[in-house]
Amino acid sequence: MNAVSHNLTAPSAGRYANLGVGPTLLPFDIGHADYMALSEPETAFWALVRKDQLAATLADGPLMRSYREKAADFARELHALRFELKPSAVYVNPTERCNLNCTYCYIPEGMRRSGQHMAADKLIAALERLKVYFGTVVPEGKKPRIIFHGAEPLMNRGALFAAIDAFKDDFVFGVQTNATLLDDEVIAFLADRQVSIGLSLDGPLAETTDATRLTFGGKSVHGKVLRAMDALRGYASWSVIATCTEKNLDQLVPLVDLFHAREVPTCMLNAVRCTLPGARTVRPDDEALARGFIAALERTHELFRQTGRKMVVANFANILLAILAPTARRLMCDISPCGGGRAFFALAPDGGMFPCSEFIGLDEFRGGNLFTDRIEDVLESPAFRTVTERNVDRIVPCKGCAIRHFCGSPCPAEAHEMNGGMERVGAFCGFYEEQTRYAFRLIADGKADDFLWDGWDAKEGGVESSFEFALP
Amino acid sequence: MPSREMKQSVENGLVIAAELAAGQADASAKPKVIATRKRCEADGVGLSHYILMDRKAGK
Ligand SMILES: C[S@@+](CC[C@H](N)C(=O)[O-])C[C@H]1O[C@@H](n2cnc3c(N)ncnc32)[C@H](O)[C@@H]1O
Ligand code: SF4
Numbered sequence: 001m002n003a004v005s006h007n008l009t010a011p012s013a014g015r016y017a018n019l020g021v022g023p024t025l026l027p028f029d030i031g032h033a034d035y036m037a038l039s040e041p042e043t044a045f046w047a048l049v050r051k052d053q054l055a056a057t058l059a060d061g062p063l064m065r066s067y068r069e070k071a072a073d074f075a076r077e078l079h080a081l082r083f084e085l086k087p088s089a090v091y092v093n094p095t096e097r098c099n100l101n102c103t104y105c106y107i108p109e110g111m112r113r114s115g116q117h118m119a120a121d122k123l124i125a126a127l128e129r130l131k132v133y134f135g136t137v138v139p140e141g142k143k144p145r146i147i148f149h150g151a152e153p154l155m156n157r158g159a160l161f162a163a164i165d166a167f168k169d170d171f172v173f174g175v176q177t178n179a180t181l182l183d184d185e186v187i188a189f190l191a192d193r194q195v196s197i198g199l200s201l202d203g204p205l206a207e208t209t210d211a212t213r214l215t216f217g218g219k220s221v222h223g224k225v226l227r228a229m230d231a232l233r234g235y236a237s238w239s240v241i242a243t244c245t246e247k248n249l250d251q252l253v254p255l256v257d258l259f260h261a262r263e264v265p266t267c268m269l270n271a272v273r274c275t276l277p278g279a280r281t282v283r284p285d286d287e288a289l290a291r292g293f294i295a296a297l298e299r300t301h302e303l304f305r306q307t308g309r310k311m312v313v314a315n316f317a318n319i320l321l322a323i324l325a326p327t328a329r330r331l332m333c334d335i336s337p338c339g340g341g342r343a344f345f346a347l348a349p350d351g352g353m354f355p356c357s358e359f360i361g362l363d364e365f366r367g368g369n370l371f372t373d374r375i376e377d378v379l380e381s382p383a384f385r386t387v388t389e390r391n392v393d394r395i396v397p398c399k400g401c402a403i404r405h406f407c408g409s410p411c412p413a414e415a416h417e418m419n420g421g422m423e424r425v426g427a428f429c430g431f432y433e434e435q436t437r438y439a440f441r442l443i444a445d446g447k448a449d450d451f452l453w454d455g456w457d458a459k460e461g462g463v464e465s466s467f468e469f470a471l472p
Numbered sequence: 473m474p475s476r477e478m479k480q481s482v483e484n485g486l487v488i489a490a491e492l493a494a495g496q497a498d499a500s501a502k503p504k505v506i507a508t509r510k511r512c513e514a515d516g517v518g519l520s521h522y523i524l525m526d527r528k529a530g531k
């Protein structure tokens with residue numbers, strides 16, 4: 001079935017849903033009392049249809065006629081998003097080392113324990129090469145992004161600071177840190193230069209955080225992270241990531257309370273990625289994860305209604321955006337191919353280039369070296385192409401799934417390491433089903449905006465409406 | 473709150489508060505069909521290990 005070309009000279013007139021060249025419109029249950037969803041997966045088009053109207057809507061009615069006019073535009077839009085982006089960010093690991101030994105970390109323990117730092121001059125040389133490359137692909141007036149990541153970037157703070165100062169006019173910078181070394185001096189340096197700061201905390205109480213995040217010596221870091229959060233209060237550009245495992249699912253609601261009370265502007269509640277065996281030891285069950293996650297989202301909504309202050313859960317907001325405005329999505333895991341190796345890539349301290357940080361422990365995914373290879377060639381290397389060509393349209397069961405472009409079947413690293421190959425599904429299919437159904441329920445009830453950033457769809461931000469259909 | 477639905481959602485093991493709330497309104501007063509889409513310049517470069525959500529930051 002070819003829903004995109006709608007070739008009216010073909011034997012099929014494309015008039016009927018699910019026949020000939022007509023659009024594929026898959027109905028699915030969203031767990032709502034009044035509405036079902038219809039999805040045309042190829043173009044990520046959807047409609048919420050009152051249950052008593054499903055038959056009439058699937059007949060050649062006004063929705064089908066309006067959609068037919070837009071189908072080719074939507075298909076082009078999705079194709080550009082899936083296949084035509086150029087990199088505009090690099091996740092740079094300035095050190096292999098970390099002072100923590102988190103159960104689930106995707107950086108191998110040996111590297112974190114005794115790995116190498118990148119010398120300051122080498123880091124500066126790396127950013128110089130990246131600057132030259134981005135000059136050829138990033139449009140004028142837009143700055144590429146460098147995110148210092150790891151392992152623990154602040155273990156190599158001298159090099160980090162030198163690099164930020166050397167390139168302050170060339171890149172937008174971010175740092176993701178476990179917060180143990182985030183003292184007042186570091187915060188002042190970063191805040192002064194408007195570097196965005198991400199922290200990590202897994203529980204509302206030390207006992208929960210300690211279940212997954214401890215030093216190599218077994219010491220708690222919970223209190224240090226809370227102190228850093230206090231120091232960051234009021235800063236515009238900070239966030240916290242909680243990794244959801246079987247150890248903290250029942251603590252996600254109080255964790256959201258803690259984040260909101262400390263005025264965290266944005267957080268993520270991420271399902272643990274099961275790429276390495278250590279992570280699989282704390283893998284939550286899909287259904288339990290969905291239950292804990294949705295309860296936490298409901299709590300953010302309650303807090304918003306009580307206080308008027310939103311705390312956006314970015315990974316869920318991204319699912320809503322994938323549905324409401326596919327090109328407005330910010331995170332590139334829930335799209336296929338994912339952003340790894342095409343919208344961004346990762347740089348290891350030895351100059352090794354990987355499609356994404358998630359692959360840094362997997363040497364077969366090293367695509368080349370920044371200091372000796374051309375970036376353009378590395379992006380086309382077999383290692384990168386294995387990731388950038390992983391396509392949800394070829395994965396069983398995803399290729400027939402109505403929500404495949406809201407989910408993307410993440411993550412290739414997990415699929416490869418845990419499930420045996422790039423053509424395999426990722427780790428949390430059931431969880432994606434539930435969060436997508438929940439997202440549609442919110443849209444049906446007119447609540448989606450409560451879970452998104454204020455002004456996310458502002459015209460001044462370049463967002464415009466391309467389809468607006470409500471049948472009273 | 474309709475107890476049948478409440479019971480069902482507990483059995484399903486899922487929090488379906490939106491469903492329960494929606495069940496109380498008169499269904500026929502709601503739009504028959506809702507479908508929207510917005511677009512903008514694509515600018516997503518985040519991954520799940522870092523929050524990069526501000527569209528303005530890269531401008
Ligand atoms: C690898 S750390 C690097 C930066 C810094 N050391 C930190 O802890 O924030 C980046 C983020 O990824 C998360 N992370 C690590 N391993 C993960 C996994 N297997 N699945 C999901 N998130 C993971 C960490 O908890 C942290 O929030
Ligand atoms: S899906 Fe996996 S490989 Fe792709 S961007 Fe996300 S974490 Fe990286």
Ligand code: SF4
Nearest residue numbers: 398401404407409429
């Ligand atoms: S992982 Fe599951 S929900 Fe996601 S696209 Fe595949 S089948 Fe659909």
